[in-house]
Amino acid sequence: MRHSSLRRTIALLAATAAATALAAGCSGKDKVPSIGYAVDTTVTSYNGGTTAGAAAAQAVFGRVLTGFFYTGPSGQPVADSDTGTAKEVPGEAQTIQYRLNPAGVYSDGVPTSCDDLVFTWAARSGRFPGFDSASTAGYEDIERVECQPGSKDGTVVFRPGRRYLPWRTLFGAGELMPAHVAAQVADVPDIVAAVQNDDRPALDRLAQFWNTGWNLAPGDLDITAFPSSGPYRIESFDLDDGLVLVANERWWGDTPATGRVVVYPKPADLAAHIEDGSVAVVDIGTGSLPELNLDAFTVQQLPSRGVEQLVLSTGGVFESDAARRAFALCVPRQALFDQLGRVTDAPETGLGSGLSDSRTVQPDSAYYPAVTGAADQFAGGDVAGAKAALADTGKKQLTVRVGYLAPDARRARTVSLIADSCKQAGITVEDASTPDFGSAQLSGGAVDAILGGPGGLPGPAGSLDGIAAVSGLRGGSGLNAGQFRNGRYDAITDQLAADDNSTDQLNLLTEAENLLWAQLPSVPLFATPRTIAFGGGLQNAVAGPTRAGSGWNMDQWVLQR
Incomplete structure (x- = not known):
């Protein structure tokens, strides 16, 4: 799709998107030469094909x-x-x-x-x-x-x-x-x-x-190693000043509408950048940073295509299926959705309407109602069931350390609610979040579970194809932080990727979900709610509650004040 076609697509989307209200009434205003984009992911690598770079690949470098x-x-x-x-x-x-x-x-x-x-x-x-x-x-x-x-x-x-x-x-x-x-x-x-x-x-x-070789260290960047093939290129990267993207002079397509976009990823002080007017686009997990003052923005809450989930280790305290089952049973999934997962104006059906009972099948898929029956027993904190499963491990108590990228108030509250529920079953849940948290801490044994999106990644996530979600549970995958291995699951996903027969798809998806709910390499919670906010005078911005984030068309943004 060339950029002329992209503009037509934006116009069509804008007809139904709340963001379009921002495009009105800009006569007599001056175009701002730089636009700030705040997003709740980390930027550690330019290479989106690596485990380290997967989180920011499309949301930042698309x-x-x-x-x-x-x-x-x-x-x-x-x-x-x-x-x-x-x-x-x-x-x-x-x-x-x-x-x-x-x-x-x-x-x-x-x-x-x-x-x-x-x-x-x-x-x-x-x-x-x-x-x-x-x-x-x-x-x-x-x-x-x-x-x-x-x-x-x-x-x-x-x-x-x-x-x-x-x-x-x-x-x-x-x-x-x-x-x-x-x-x-x-x-x-x-x-x-x-x-x-x-x-x-x-x-x-x-x-x-x-x-x-493409790791990104703030303040220490040899730009020659990071050439661009898109409308923007990296100019600099600093924790205080953000990741500065400027128009690529050699770009052969349409010139970016704004010549400079500054990305503020975690751990940047997003509140300060919003307060001083540096930011015009905010794309974060709903409730994650309640201190942000978005009064001057048009704000949307949307369910994303990424599933908020607990990714569990398959070693250490979670070496056995019974230990993972005990923990999953005491997690108050329904209460978590009701208090933390429900967006404003939640739909009655489909994406964002309730618990996510699948890790890989979207709630608005025709297959979803038929493949998720195995999740029924895990709807709420089943203390008695958790105690019985814990007894099967031969232990009376269990301590589970849950890690995530801090600060994140919603995820902190999630861990707290899980801890309150699970302590009744003899399971102690500890908040092990850090400002530099990464999925390697799970595979390395520093934590027992990750709270995040598919693969335990922070920030924008999800897509219709669900490739990252599937890969997060495949044996040997870099996104498989919990190191779950099941040959039958791998074979099922191989066949799903090759066979478009609807009956076969339904049978395979049902088998996959039954297997995953039996072995519990992860505990899905709900479609991660995203807060996407656009500043006054911003044009051509369209919310993207997917792995590409709302920066998917940043080269079309215009800000007039």
């Missing part, structure tokens, strides 16, 4: 590192022909033909090429050891990427007998990385040849760079 598709405000994949075109072509094996825009060039002057596809696939395929990939979903099903080094054309061929229905989620915004940077630092003159020839020494050096 218009910096573009891809063949991006996540739209309803959670759907949207084609972005500024990057190029992708189409499925006939063949014995599933085959996708990618053609990069002939005008495409990174902000450092290096043309985009199919080398970028080869490198991204190699890093995320699971075929080559050493790469820390957040998810291999879809990429692991690719047999090869046909590419002449430097070419604008690439052909992706899937493995014989395999089909990946949500192929439009591959090589997307925030995740298609500049291969030439890695090649230069890792001293690999030809990445395509290194991958095709399985050159392990070269691939090892590439993996080292992939894992940490």
